Amino acid sequence: MIGLVLRIDAKSCHVEVDGKTHILPLRGRLFEQRSAREARPIAVGDRVRVTIDDLGGAIDEVLPRTSRLVRRKAGEDDTREQVIAANVSLVLVMASITEPRFQPELVDRILAGAEREHVRAALVITKVDRDREGLAEEWAEMYRTVPYQTFVTSIAPERETTDVLADVRQMLSDNTTVIVGASGVGKSSMVNRLVPGLALRIGSLGRIRQGKHTTSHTQIVPLPGGGYVLDTPGIRSFGLQNLDPLDLAFCFPEIKEWSSRCEYRNCTHTVEPHCAVFDAVEQGYIAQTRYVSYTLMLEDLQR
Template identity: 35%
Template sequence: MIGTIIKGIGGFYYVKVDDEVVECKARGKFRFNELTPLVGDRVEIAVKNNKGVIEKILPRTSELIRPNVANVTQAFVVFSIKSPDINLDLLNRFLVICESNNLNIVLFINKRDLAAGQDLKFIENYFGRIGYKYHFIGAKAGEGLEEAGKYLKNNVTVVCGPSGAGKSTMINRLCGSNVMETGEISEKNNRGKHTTRHSQLIAVKDGFIVDTPGFSSLDITKIKKEELQHCFPEFEEYKYQCKFKGCLHYKEPGCGVKDAVEKGIIVQGRYQSYTTMLEEISKVKLYD
């Protein structure tokens, strides 16, 4: 039988096959081959006396490192516009990590009821110029989540963002039950508490969604500096106007991307995030 690993705890793997979930152990051969089954893996299992054994891991289309989840196709990036306030530099890091893993990205801005009109207009201008699909939602009341549901079919969707942004609340609303614990914002430091204890896939609307425990600090230094520009899709049109082949859009003269920034076509804040990350990557590579 072929199924999908939806959860792994203490050496046991829970494999969804059609409408049934089978508890399985993995054969020892995977350890010898340095291959560990991951949540999201498509696997071939054998079942005897209601006990399952994972016989084969099918080829992966993708693999996230943190969290360790296989075959993800899409990312819901969730940030709150207030409480805590939106951090655009952190948001750009999430977007870059998702782009580097070739994920389709949909952005959800939560707690719209706490935002003033000028805050909403700023977000519309910022992301409208980048080209990402974005939606304002009120996860606690379930406002705007109909759009989120439309994206789930035939996708394995990772839900990511900082603590306190409303990821678990959003998942609970989409699933129609409290499948994820949620935490309140700490009044002392206005930051959310980590509430999810392990990764698991949840079947919903002919797809799967996965929450991402501990996904709050983002290491972009594994990305090659030459590849970072590809994680900023709004650069694509203008990089062909650069004077020099292999332009990093940093200090080179005759740069089409920098020219687009100066003209206000590319968002200045996005370009600043790009150069900050480029410097960070270059510094690390210098000492490797």
């Protein structure tokens, strides 16, 4: 039988088989077979072959993935990969304009992670009800030139962006979407808003200011109008690894576009003369913040 992994706990997984949820352990051999790079042999969104029997059953095999979103596992010395989600068709990067503050580098890192795996990405900038200076629209304009589809939202009852939320829902209904972003930006709140009756746990601002996370496990939620969303725990960092530094430019669509005009084919767009990317930054065709994110990620990869 084939099932869908809905959620992963320390020793077992929640797997949906024929519309019913089973809690199943993994066969030991799955740990032996996993690639040395991966911290865990299974991820939420995986399709699995399972046996269900009188004793409960087990997960026998993880089927090949159509896509994955992967980052370097958090922690200084850990160089293994963490697969955040498997078999997704859309990565929705979520950031708030304030509380917590907008972090362009984190946004760019996740976007680059999606590009690397050739998964479509889009951006939600939320809590616009708290945006006194109109910064959310400025950031959105910039990301639309990259180009990324970008939504500026609020779910605050009195200042809700109802039309834009309908657009977000429309996009999600066609996809299996993983929502990724820092803790406290409002990921679970957004999923609750889109799924009537759902009550995912939401953080309080006091806890968020103390750096406490609310969502502790990734889980899949089916949407009433079609599609699935994966709500994930907030992340502080998103590192890429096992990537040739020269391939990083391909993870930034606008840098890739300009790089064809650089004088050197192996240009890293940092110190080389006649670099079209550097000129495009100087002339304002590429945003400074995007270029800074690129150079910081490049330094990580060259280390």
